[in-house]
Amino acid sequence: MRKIFLSLLLVLSSFLINAQTIINRDPEIKKMVDEISRDNIEKSVRELVSFHTRHNMSDQDNPTEGIGAAWSWIKNEMSKNIPASEGRLDVKFEDYTVGGKGQRIPHPLHLKNVVATLKGSDTTDGRIIVISAHLDSRAALDNDSTGYAPGANDDGSGVAAILELVRIMSARKFSATIVFIAVSGEEHGLYGAKFMASKAKRENWNIIAMLNNDMIGNSGSSETLLNDNMRIRVFSEGVPAFETEQMAALRKYTSGENDSRARQLARYIKETGERYVEQLNVSLVFRNDRFGRGGDHTPFCQEGFTAVRICEYNENYDRTHKIPALVNGIQEGDLPEYVDYEYVRKNTGLNLATIANLALAPYEPVNCGIVTGGLTNKTTLRWESPSKGVKPAGYYILMRETYQPLWEKKIFVTGNEATLPYSKDNYFFGIQAADNQGHESMAVFPGQVKRQ
Numbered sequence: 001m002r003k004i005f006l007s008l009l010l011v012l013s014s015f016l017i018n019a020q021t022i023i024n025r026d027p028e029i030k031k032m033v034d035e036i037s038r039d040n041i042e043k044s045v046r047e048l049v050s051f052h053t054r055h056n057m058s059d060q061d062n063p064t065e066g067i068g069a070a071w072s073w074i075k076n077e078m079s080k081n082i083p084a085s086e087g088r089l090d091v092k093f094e095d096y097t098v099g100g101k102g103q104r105i106p107h108p109l110h111l112k113n114v115v116a117t118l119k120g121s122d123t124t125d126g127r128i129i130v131i132s133a134h135l136d137s138r139a140a141l142d143n144d145s146t147g148y149a150p151g152a153n154d155d156g157s158g159v160a161a162i163l164e165l166v167r168i169m170s171a172r173k174f175s176a177t178i179v180f181i182a183v184s185g186e187e188h189g190l191y192g193a194k195f196m197a198s199k200a201k202r203e204n205w206n207i208i209a210m211l212n213n214d215m216i217g218n219s220g221s222s223e224t225l226l227n228d229n230m231r232i233r234v235f236s237e238g239v240p241a242f243e244t245e246q247m248a249a250l251r252k253y254t255s256g257e258n259d260s261r262a263r264q265l266a267r268y269i270k271e272t273g274e275r276y277v278e279q280l281n282v283s284l285v286f287r288n289d290r291f292g293r294g295g296d297h298t299p300f301c302q303e304g305f306t307a308v309r310i311c312e313y314n315e316n317y318d319r320t321h322k323i324p325a326l327v328n329g330i331q332e333g334d335l336p337e338y339v340d341y342e343y344v345r346k347n348t349g350l351n352l353a354t355i356a357n358l359a360l361a362p363y364e365p366v367n368c369g370i371v372t373g374g375l376t377n378k379t380t381l382r383w384e385s386p387s388k389g390v391k392p393a394g395y396y397i398l399m400r401e402t403y404q405p406l407w408e409k410k411i412f413v414t415g416n417e418a419t420l421p422y423s424k425d426n427y428f429f430g431i432q433a434a435d436n437q438g439h440e441s442m443a444v445f446p447g448q449v450k451r452q
């Protein structure tokens with residue numbers, strides 16, 4: 001009897017230790033995710049493909065073919081949502097000039113990004129969330145500006161997702177501002193994103209997160225023939241591309257090389273996305289992009305912003321950057337019939353859940369630190385409430401063992417200090433601010449505060 005009681009106690013206590021805080025879905029976010037239409041996404045992809053090519057050096061004046069027709073159509077689609085936003089949505093072109101002798105674009109060229117800004121409902125909330133995809137496409141050759149370059153998946157899928165997000169989110173209110181961007185210039189050197197990132201830096205935008213969606217609709221791999229539309233990658237940098245001496249010193253002191261802001265964002269996307277989107281698992285890839293490569297989030301990282309790339313798990317190189325043709329019985333080219341629209345729908349939901357939850361959440365807690373000064377096997381965390389935005393109802397303390405990639409526990413506390421019976425030597429911690437509906441900020445990785 002005594003033995004049974006003891007083992008019961010053991011089971012109970014292990015349950016208590018492993019118990020996670022129950023986090024409810026916000027029905028309003030769930031509703032928005034459910035509104036994402038696979039048919040709309042397919043229609044957008046097919047419309048983008050209909051412009052024949054969106055090559056950066058293609059025709060800008062032809063109303064039905066070339067990159068000019070594409071950006072005008074995107075701007076027009078985004079603008080349709082202005083009435084529903086009650087004037088909060090602003091849609092415009094951002095023009096820039098690239099190219100010159102000896103460059104991949106060998107002559108000066110004016111290009112346009114399409115930027116839709118959904119202003120936050122709280123005018124004192126200065127936070128900005130950026131979500132982008134690239135509108136340009138390419139075929140095999142860098143300078144082939146007239147050949148068929150459908151770019152259905154690369155990156156018609158990303159642009160279609162953004163159009164759907166603008167449609168659904170413009171009719172709702174969020175505390176923070178959301179900026180939806182369809183950039184040009186990606187295929188010739190990330191020009192459109194570089195322009196936006198340096199503009200954001202120059203104008204001091206308070207970007208808390210930047211999500212680059214580039215190729216989110218191909219579910220099968222070439223060569224290895226894998227097929228999976230239940231898995232999506234989020235790439236995030238570890239040691240930041242932009243790091244001051246002070247940041248580097250803190251990273252070394254805290255062993256925080258796996259806790260950059262980009263990595264916190266990646267973990268946030270996984271947790272929030274999987275909370276709202278069924279049958280989708282987020283695989284975090286702990287590198288900035290694919291091996292030796294970069295994307296439109298990279299210039300934002302280089303300017304010191306928190307930016308990640310969302311990308312399909314399996315790539316098909318018969319489709320990417322190829323002229324559509326039947327070669328040895330294999331259909332090559334990035335054609336719309338090979339996009340998995342159900343997969344794009346889910347990946348759009350991942351974006352929506354993330355940005356909605358983040359845009360509704362309080363600001364992050366500030367001056368977060370682990371209290372040091374005495375030898376103890378417990379950990380005391382201390383932080384200050386944010387001075388702007390929604391007032392937090394409380395805070396989540398996140399923790400994981402140092403070798404674990406993902407947070408293992410999430411504990412809700414109130415006040416500005418918490419002491420947990422776990423050693424700071426053996427665990428990493430994070431702190432999130434949450435409102436009374438559970439919308440949480442991104443996690444802040446604590447530094448050190450001295451015992452007073």
Ligand SMILES: [Zn+2]
Nearest residue numbers: 154155214215
């Ligand atoms: Zn791309």
